[in-house]
Amino acid sequence: MTPTVVTTVAELRATLDVERRQGRTVGFVPTMGYLHDGHGSLMRAAAADTDIVVASIFVNPLQFAPTEDLASYPCDPERDLLVAGTNGVSLLFIPDVSEMYPRPVLTTVSVAELSSEWDGASRPTHFEGVATVVSKLFNIVGPCRAYFGEKDYQQLAIITRMVADLSIPVEVVGCPIVREPDGLAMSSRNAYLDAEQRQAALVLRRALDAGVEAIASGETDPGQVRKEMTAVVAAEPRATIDYAAAVEPDTLVEPEEIRGPARLLIAVLIGTTRLIDNCGVDGDSPGR
Ligand code: AMP
Numbered sequence: 206m207t208p209t210v211v212t213t214v215a216e217l218r219a220t221l222d223v224e225r226r227q228g229r230t231v232g233f234v235p236t237m238g239y240l241h242d243g244h245g246s247l248m249r250a251a252a253a254d255t256d257i258v259v260a261s262i263f264v265n266p267l268q269f270a271p272t273e274d275l276a277s278y279p280c281d282p283e284r285d286l287l288v289a290g291t292n293g294v295s296l297l298f299i300p301d302v303s304e305m306y307p308r309p310v311l312t313t314v315s316v317a318e319l320s321s322e323w324d325g326a327s328r329p330t331h332f333e334g335v336a337t338v339v340s341k342l343f344n345i346v347g348p349c350r351a352y353f354g355e356k357d358y359q360q361l362a363i364i365t366r367m368v369a370d371l372s373i374p375v376e377v378v379g380c381p382i383v384r385e386p387d388g389l390a391m392s393s394r395n396a397y398l399d400a401e402q403r404q405a406a407l408v409l410r411r412a413l414d415a416g417v418e419a420i421a422s423g424e425t426d427p428g429q430v431r432k433e434m435t436a437v438v439a440a441e442p443r444a445t446i447d448y449a450a451a452v453e454p455d456t457l458v459e460p461e462e463i464r465g466p467a468r469l470l471i472a473v474l475i476g477t478t479r480l481i482d483n484c485g486v487d488g489d490s491p492g493r
Pocket of ligand 1 (some may be wrong): 235242353383
């Protein structure tokens with residue numbers, strides 16, 4: 206079914222309040238649009254768990270640095286309606302910037318420590334923008350289950366911690382990464398890649414595989430795992446490494462030694478397009 210498009214905070218609040226009063230549970234999937242099956246998987250998970258699913262599409266200026274791709278971020282409203290509708294979304298919240306930020310923002314949310322490394326090191330204002338808009342969206346949507354992809358693993362860790370720290374009445378649910386058949390993690394930014402870059406982008410998955418393999422064959426030094434992953438990226442002429450790391454899954458800190466479960470994180474520039482990926486190792490989900 207085609208979702209109902211809602212553009213104002215007041216209308217979304219009023220609609221969801223009625224639903225909750227009638228005893229229905231709310232599932233929420235925040236996105237920046239240009240929807241693909243990674244988003245679709247979150248929507249399906251929400252539809253399976255909750256009575257009414259709302260997705261948002263908002264390209265949040267607060268989380269883009271002036272040098273980044275805010276103005277050129279891909280968009281396809283017709284396809285978004287189709288993807289949302291076929292994956293069980295009944296309400297699509299598409300506010301414009303003035304609806305979300307009617308006045309200059311004086312109040313922001315930052316999640317210390319978890320936001321400083323990895324993507325936070327390369328994009329210093331990014332996670333504050335994300336935490337601020339997600340807490341606004343949570344305040345607009347109200348009590349719900351909110352679905353986030355492990356694709357943005359650091360973001361998921363930050364939102365999970367923010368909800369706990371601020372006692373926000375939202376249950377955060379992490380969902381597995383959806384990949385193209387050849388292993389590239391689905392991303393709206395894949396649209397920026399030309400054919401050769403699209404091929405080169407497979408280096409992220411290869412580097413993660415190399416890290417998984419190193420750990421599986423007994424490597425416990427995170428520095429060594431990083432080197433193995435970096436070497437794979439260095440061998441691809443169209444790719445430039447931003448970071449590669451083996452970290453503790455909850456704290457995102459590089460351990461002295463890899464003993465328990467770990468998360469491999471990677472960010473790579475293909476031309477000017479920055480792609481990220483990650484996977485779990487150890488426990489019972491190696492190479493997920
Ligand atoms: P975005 O529109 O890129 O801000 O992403 C919106 C949500 O979809 C975030 O929770 C992402 O982690 C999630 N997501 C994006 N790509 C994927 C993917 N390939 N697999 C699973 N979730 C994804």
